[in-house]
Amino acid sequence: MQGVLQGSPMSPILYLYYNSDLLEIPGSRGMSLGFIDDIAYGVQGESDKENAKELEGMLIKADRWRERHGARFETLKYVLIHFTRNGKKETNVHITISDTTIEPSEEARYLGVILDKGLRFRQHIQYAANKGTKFALAISRIAKSTWGATYVQTRTLFNAVVTTRMDYAAIVWHRPTKHERPPASLSKLETAQRTAMKAILGTFRTTTTSAMEIDTSLLPAHLRLCKKILQSMT
Numbered sequence: 133m134q135g136v137l138q139g140s141p142m143s144p145i146l147y148l149y150y151n152s153d154l155l156e157i158p159g160s161r162g163m164s165l166g167f168i169d170d171i172a173y174g175v176q177g178e179s180d181k182e183n184a185k186e187l188e189g190m191l192i193k194a195d196r197w198r199e200r201h202g203a204r205f206e207t208l209k210y211v212l213i214h215f216t217r218n219g220k221k222e223t224n225v226h227i228t229i230s231d232t233t234i235e236p237s238e239e240a241r242y243l244g245v246i247l248d249k250g251l252r253f254r255q256h257i258q259y260a261a262n263k264g265t266k267f268a269l270a271i272s273r274i275a276k277s278t279w280g281a282t283y284v285q286t287r288t289l290f291n292a293v294v295t296t297r298m299d300y301a302a303i304v305w306h307r308p309t310k311h312e313r314p315p316a317s318l319s320k321l322e323t324a325q326r327t328a329m330k331a332i333l334g335t336f337r338t339t340t341t342s343a344m345e346i347d348t349s350l351l352p353a354h355l356r357l358c359k360k361i362l363q364s365m366t
Contacts, residue, residue: 144168150201157193161186165242172242180214180225180236187212191229207232211240217250245301253305254317261320264298268328277334286332287348294328299357303364306357314354321353 137143147168154171155164165172171194175186198205212234214223227234239248239255246256271289275281281289298321309315314322322341329344330337345352351359 153197154194157190162190167243180223184225184227188227195230210234212236213240215249215251245304256305257317260298261324264294264324267294268324271328272331275331283332290328299360302357303361308358318353325353
């Protein structure tokens with residue numbers, strides 16, 4: 133990889149070859165995910181002690197790879213999280229590797245997605261809604277009823293900027309329901325979309341959400357997410 137520019141299309145491809153051995157470390161109960169230099173190891177088991185022991189073995193092998201390749205790991209960025217839906221079950225076992233103790237965390241961020249212990253993604257949805265609201269308010273500042281960006285321009289901004297930030301990795305954190313009503317967890321995303329639609333149309337605050345969805349030809353948040361999930365699966 134020496135001599136290859138960081139922005140070159142060959143750089144990520146060569147890096148995948150370089151650290152491919154790291155992704156092959158997990159054993160029969162383990163799994164690995166990797167994107168460039170972001171590596172995640174996972175283990176499924178009956179107890180946190182068994183999982184921690186298995187993970188320690190995987191990290192020891194990874195540390196041997198580091199020594200052979202002369203690489204350096206940012207141990208301060210190590211994050212340990214025990215996923216469980218059993219709120220009464222204790223998950224406080226830590227991992228020690230190379231004189232570094234990794235205490236379990238309540239949440240972890242991987243490739244822009246916030247993972248909580250119960251994998252309910254409430255924190256991530258809140259994070260996505262905050263990003264959507266931020267950019268929706270920015271659109272409202274440049275679009276007024278008598279001046280500023282036009283309807284077509286603001287609608288394009290919403291689809292190109294706001295929805296892409298709110299809906300990122302929806303296939304991971306959104307679970308469509310069979311009910312006609314959208315899940316209550318998406319209420320904050322709906323609020324961000326309503327803010328943007330008011331800016332697009334220049335309507336009054338009392339205008340109903342359904343009316344604005346019709347006038348802008350924009351799908352409700354839960355239907356838009358379902359559509360993106362289906363598109364990512366095809």
